[in-house]
Amino acid sequence: MSRESSVIVGAGPAGLTAAYELGKRGMTSTVLEASDQVGGISKTVNYRGYRFDIGGHRFFSKVPLINELWHEILGEEFLLRPRISRIYYNQHFFDYPLKPMNALAGLGPLESFLIGLSYIKAKFFHIHDEKTFEQWVSNRFGYRLYSIFFKTYTEKVWGIPCHEISADWAAQRIKNLSLKQAVRNAVFGARQGMDGSTLTSLIEQFHYPRFGPGLMWERCRDLIQRQGSQTIHGVKVERVRHRQGLVDCVQGRGAAGESLEYDGGHFVSTMPLRDLVQVLDPLPPDDVLKAAQALRYRDYLTVVLVIDRESVFPDNWLYVHSPEVKLGRIQNYKNWSPYMVPDPSRTSLGLEYFLWDTDEMWTWSDERLIELGIRECAQIGLIDPRDVKDGTVVRMEKAYPVYDQVYQESVDRIRRYLETFSNLQTIGRNGLHRYNNQDHSMLTGVYAAGNILGDKRDVWSVNTEKEYHEEERATQPNAGDRLVPTCVAVSVDMADAAVEEAENAVIEGAFARIDxxxxxxxxxxxxxxxxxxxxxxxxxxxxxxxxxxxxxxxxxxxxxxxxxxxxxxxxxxxxxxxxxxxxxxxxxxxxxxxxxxxxxxxxxxxxxxxxxxxxx
Amino acid sequence: MESRASQQDEVSRTIARVKADALALVCGLIGGLSLFVMTAWLVLKGGPQPGQHLQLLSNFFVGYSVTWTGAFVGLLYGVFTGGAAGWLVGRMYNAVVDARKK
Structure with missing residues (x-):
């Protein structure tokens, strides 16, 4: 292989986007994927014609470049779907996002009154120096509302008490817009959808590929193949060899157990940080290894049930807050896209369980898990067990990087060490140990490709508060401890920057202060x-x-x-x-x-x- | 160096400057039309001694009276006086802003 080509570990959204962007600019790459399918957590699994996601993936992004990429890769395969979702709690279904009258009817006047009092209390007795997720949410919604609508579900998803989850996690999901950004969005509209639709409209509807998000990545794989790159499946990376600050090659084992070796000029890893550090050869110093071992990941499994009913419930998904059942969320794939089921008279439901791979339940047989899913679905009154005609289970390890109280320090330590390699970049959700959405991961892929070609983009800035400051195009020489974005590689990006600059100038003038x-x-x-x-x-x-x-x-x-x-x-x-x-x-x-x-x-x-x- | 928090908390960091000519035009139009309308209203209302107080403006505006002719004379005076006041305010404002920048 040419020393000028790149080796990319992982064929998820980040890795494939990096390969695609490199290919567009004439550089080939080899993408190594451990599984037999592309897309990572954004893949779509096909079970006897029933397609389902690993979680649900709505397609909207605040990054115009990503919206462009989606269209570029998938063309006109997107459907605009209505969004319906509810919360199941205490034998009631609550509309989500919460609607006051609906919540009042479900909770009753006394509980609603107590929630109101709790909210007022939170406003007057604000917890300063929020450290935990519990404090963060209580400060904004009141403790009582938090305990009903956030605590149980969050603890199901993350498997740790809310008072042990870092407040960073919530803060990262809720962007703290500056005044200028807020005004710009209000005056010019926050273009977030693929067609320029705004957040408000995306509350009610969303874009979704006709055959699920996996279609996007299968297309992307085909496109990069046409560009001259290749995706190799079944390769488990066992070693990343390096010397003198340069990665030399990646060694792994193929599906048949054969030894494989890939060298190149540039290396991009979407492997979980913990795994990457442990396969470096030679191994990094002890403190880096310890930091890697401290990183935790939440695992996830979906029990898919095929129900012999045309319609089970109208929602795209249901949040299940009730503590009496283990399942956390139910996806109704047919309501995401009617093309997700082969037989319109049937419905497929995805029951989502969030686990640690050390939990006993993780090792349960598929039959036992399906039995549990049927029982729990019947328990909350959604199905008649006799209607279940088929089922399967998909396990996804390391689906969610965990934000506990020590993760940031560990990530910082690992990052400092990895930055000593001049030809290695880590990207994607697990590559950055950041709870990125698909669009964020893709953006890290775009940045990584740009860096290989000479740009100076900070992949670590994606999906952070800093990213929002960078949107301001303000000159901040010390804004990052790696490489702060200074140039724009893609023409769409350039046009967006120009529009943004013009909008900023208008806002700056209109809101100029009178002395x-x-x-x-x-x-x-x-x-x-x-x-x-x-x-x-x-x-x-x-x-x-x-x-x-x-x-x-x-x-x-x-x-x-x-x-x-x-x-x-x-x-x-x-x-x-x-x-x-x-x-x-x-x-x-x-x-x-x-x-x-x-x-x-x-x-x-x-x-x-x-x-x-x-x-x- | 200003903190990130203060940057976050500002919509615009620019101090507005005033176009003195535009302010003169606006103030002149407002001044002239106001005087014209006030005068015309009193003329239309009629009565034994219409606009005895407004009439006192003739101390400053030679030829002004509370009549239809006076309304047009007042229009011109209003435009001139309002325009001059607006222009002066604009120029002085900009001069002070410039002086404070130095």
Missing amino acids: PLALGVAVGAVSGAGIFAASAVLLLSGGPAPGPTLSLLGNYLFGFDVTWPGAVIGLFEGGLVGGAVGALAAGLRNWTLRLYAKIVQWREGRDDRRHLLDKM
């Missing part, structure tokens, strides 16, 4: 001079009692009358009053615009918080 002191001085000077001039005109024109009406100003300006000394008093006092009025007007105008921006920012934050469960 209260300057306006006060100007209005004061003109007012004082005006009163002086008016008095002077009357005095010069003469008469026995000049300006009796103007003299009435003396009621407001202490000592003023239409005399020469009065004119001077009018000059000063009129100047002072005019100055105060000018400064006040400027202040009010600035304050009003700021208030508007704050309201817009709060509304955007509220919309984001309303979807917190979706982001788990």
Whole structure:
């Protein structure tokens, strides 16, 4: 293999996107995939014609470049689907996002009142220095609402008590938009969908590939093959050999147990950080190894049931908060896309269980898991067990990187070590140990490809607070401890940047502050001079009692009358009053615009918080 | 160096500058039309001594009276006076902003 080509470990969204972007710019790569299917956690499994996802993957992104890529790869295969989801809790179904009247009816007036009190308490007795997920959510929703709608489900998903989950995790999912970003979104619209649709419209509907997200990655694999790259399945990476700060080659074992070796000029890994560190040869220092061992991953399995009913429930998915059952979420794939089932008279449900691979349940047989799924579904009243005609189980190891109290320190240590290699980049959800969505992972692939070709993009900045600051295009020389994005590699990106810059300029001008002191001085000077001039005109024109009406100003300006000394008093006092009025007007105008921006920012934050469960 | 929090908390970091000519035009139009409308309203209302207080403006605006002719004279004076005040406020505001920047 040419020293100029790249070796990419993992054929998930990040790895395939990196290969695709490299291919577009004339560089070939070899993608090594351990499983027999591409797509990673975004694959679509086909069981006797019933297609299902590993979780549900709605397609919308705040990154225009990713929206473009989706269309570029998949063309017109997207469906626009209505979104319906509910929470099952305490034998009730609650609309999600929560609707006040629906929640009130389900919870009852007393519980609703207590939730209200708890919310007010949270607003007045805010927990400062939020460290845990529990504190973060309680501060925003009140403890009672948190305990009903967030605690059980979160603990099912993550397998650890909410008071042990880092607040970072929630903060990362809810972006803290700056005032300017909020105003820009309000004025120009937050283009987030593939067709430029906004978040508001995406609450009600979403894009989804006709045959599931796996179709995207199968197409992508075919495209990179046409570009001259290859995807090799069944390769388990066992060693990443390196010397003097350079990775030399990747060694692995093929599906038939044969030894394989791949060398190249650049290496990109989407392997879980923990695994990557452990296959480095020579091994890294002990502290890095220990940091890697401290990283934890949540595993996941789906029990798919084929139900002999045309329709089971109208939702795309249900969150199951009730603690009496183990299952955490139920997907109704047919409602994601009617093409996901081969027989329209049947429905396939995906029962999602979140586990550790050390749990006993992880080792249960498929039959036992299917039996559990049927029992639990019947228990919550969704199905009649006699309607279940078939079933299967799919296990996905390391589906979620865990954000516990020590993960950040471990990741930082590993990152510092890996950055000593000049030709190795880690990307993707597990490659960065960051709970990225598909679009984030793809963006890390785009960045990695760009870096190989000479750009300077920081893959670690994707899906972080810093990313949002970078959107501002502000010059922050010390913004990152690796490489802060300084150039844009893709023309679409460039156009977006130009539009964004133009929008920023409009906002900057429209919301420019009026200087209260300057306006006060100007209005004061003109007012004082005006009163002086008016008095002077009357005095010069003469008469026995000049300006009796103007003299009435003396009621407001202490000592003023239409005399020469009065004119001077009018000059000063009129100047002072005019100055105060000018400064006040400027202040009010600035304050009003700021208030508007704050309201817009709060509304955007509220919309984001309303979807917190979706982001788990 | 300003903190990230303060940058996050600003919509615009620009101090507005005023186009004095535009402000003069706006203030002039408002001044002229206001005086015209006030005068016209009193003329239309009629009565034995219409606009005895507004009439006092003739101390400053030679030729002004609360009549239809005076309304048009007032329009011109209003435009001129309002325009001058607006232009002065604009120029002085910009001068102070510039001085504070230095």
